[in-house]
Amino acid sequence: MASASGWTNWSGYISAEPAQRASPGSVEELQAVVRSAPGPVRVAGSGHSFTPLVPSAGTIVSLQKLEGLKSHDPKTLQATVGAGTTLGKLTPMLQGVGQALANMGDIDKQTIGGSLGTATHGTGSRLGAYHTLVERVELVDGRGGQRSYSKAVHGDMLEATGVTLGAFGIITEVTLNNLPAYRMRKRRWVLPIEDMLANFHDMMTAHRSAEFYFIPFSGHAMFLASDITDEPITHRPPEDDEEGLATLKMLRNMLKWFPWARRALICNAMRKLPREDYVEDWLKVYTSDRRTRFNEMEYHLPIEEGPKVLAEIIQLTEDLFPDVYFPMEVRTVAADNFWLSPFYKRPTCSIAIHHDASEDPLHYQKAAESIFRRHGGRPHWGKMHNLSAVELSKLYPRWKDAMEVRRDLDPDNRFVTPYIAKLLGVE
Ligand SMILES: Cc1cc2nc3c(=O)[nH]c(=O)nc-3n(C[C@H](O)[C@H](O)[C@H](O)COP(=O)(O)OP(=O)(O)OC[C@H]3O[C@@H](n4cnc5c(N)ncnc54)[C@H](O)[C@@H]3O)c2cc1C
Incomplete structure (x- = not known):
């Protein structure tokens, strides 16, 4: 349990006891905090990262008053x-x-x-x-x-x-x-994972945005596709994700050592899922409420590696980690030119694995990470990984340039905690 000045992230895995918390009401107040509050000075957003980016023994700053x-x-x-x-x-x-x-x-x-x-x-x-x-x-x-x-x-x-x-x-x-402002038509359907992997490129590029979840021990994927439309609003149906997760956890608890029975029951439930198809304003389509807490690792891979990496992760999970019940999430992201972007000059397939927040994620993540890394994966900066500057610098062609800019902007290392020093190689 965090104290009054304590800070924890969303999943509860990362915490800090800074000497000071600050919530400046203006840019001038923030400038004063950066100049004179106990360092290192780290700014927190909503604490939804899974890596220790925010913790500091010095000052944690919130910008909740600089909003709107x-x-x-x-x-x-x-x-x-x-x-x-x-x-x-x-x-x-x-x-x-x-x-x-x-x-x-x-x-x-x-x-x-x-x-x-x-x-x-x-x-x-x-x-x-x-x-x-x-x-x-x-x-x-x-x-x-x-x-x-x-x-x-x-x-x-x-x-x-x-x-x-x-x-x-x-x-x-x-x-x-x-x-x-635009409207979107969103559709959802279930298909065998072999079909999804065989048609990965076509399915992921046929829609403005497309993604799928693979449900471990089910043999099936749930595919979601959204496109901009002028059709009239039909309203989003109530979310069923939390109920689905509770069922997957219950089946895991009951049938962990009976994978065939577990597969048959999950398949049956997935086949009964209604096809979803609705039209809504953009702001009601993309996001969901995530109430069940988890820890997450996500790696960004060259897009062409996506299907084979997912196949390896599925095999690893189903052979060695029967405790896993959270769906894996697979997305694509366009390439960009930002020096520390995991999408730097690389069309990307992102694969995310999740672990119940009340259970130890580390063995599973370590095994999965060696697969992700073998295929040239770059970790999501805010999700769990074990890389530091030595490995990261090899993944980012403009790493040295970025670090020079960082030194220029923060010559006294006011923003550098031991974790940031290791991550970015700051001496
Ligand atoms: C349930 C859940 C779902 C998620 N879904 C997705 C998803 O769909 N896609 C995805 O990519 N990620 C996803 N994430 C990860 C999340 O989006 C990122 O970790 C994000 O950085 C969290 O934002 P935050 O405001 O909580 O920032 P924090 O986690 O509090 O901070 C993240 C980093 O940003 C820095 N920072 C914060 N504010 C500032 C600022 N004003 N100036 C400079 N630096 C700043 C912090 O110092 C820290 O280094 C998810 C996380 C959770 C828990």
Whole structure:
């Protein structure tokens, strides 16, 4: 249990007892915190990362007071927002001014700053992660100075600082390039995993956004596809994910040592799942409520490696880890040019494995990680992995350039904890 000044992440796996918590009400107050609060100074978003990016023995800063829609332009479809704004608060504000985010991930609890912090992404082979939407960023550097970078004037600096890990500066404000508000038709159906893997490329590229979940010990995938439409709204059916997870856990508990019976029962339940097909405004389509707590590892792979890596992960899981019951999530992400982006110059297939938060995830993750790494995977910055600067620097062609920019922005290492030092190779 965290104390009054204590901090824990969403899954409860990571915690910290900083000397101080700060919640500045203005950029000037934030500058003062960066200059003089006990270091290291780490900025927290909503604590939805699974890696120890936020913990500090010095100061943990929240930007919850630096939130909201500051301005918007109906001609350019740009909107400027405070970095402490959560996506859940931002989406209705954008809808209210006729704008929409081009894409979203699974949940809307993250802050804008935190989403940029770890290259948070959704799915869609032609759609980039959140940082690719940024037109302009304002940040406070390690000496408390204000910096402003825009795509038009400082493209290189934006690409260097776009994925920040809270180590290049504290973002206070961001201008996003948006779309006119739109509606989406979303469909869901179940198919055998062999068919999904055999038709992976066609199925993942036939829709604006597509993803699938593989349910362990079922032989089946649940495929989800969304496309922009003008059709009338039909409303989203109530979510059934939490109920499904509870059933999978119960079957795991009862039939862990009887995989054939477990498979037969899960298959039966999946076949009975109704096909979903609805039309809704964009902000009601992408995200879900995730109430069952888990820990997660996600690796970003060259897209062509996706199907074979998933096949190996499935075999590993079903041969050696009968405790696993959480679905695996498979998505695609477009390549970009951001130096520390896991999608840097690489069309990507992302594979995520999840483990019940009350159970030890480490053995399973270690075994899966060796498969992900053998195929050139780059870890999600905010999800569990065991890499440090030596391995990471080989995965990012512009690593050295990025570290030089970081040194320039934070010469006194105000943002560097022991974890960040190991991750980024800061001496
Ligand atoms: C249930 C759940 C579902 C998720 N779904 C997805 C998904 O669909 N896609 C995906 O890619 N990820 C997903 N994630 C991971 C999550 O999106 C990322 O870990 C994200 O960084 C969390 O945002 P946050 O606001 O909680 O930031 P935190 O976790 O609090 O912080 C993350 C990093 O960002 C830095 N940071 C925060 N604010 C700022 C700022 N203002 N300036 C500079 N740096 C800052 C922090 O210092 C830290 O390094 C999910 C996580 C959970 C728990």
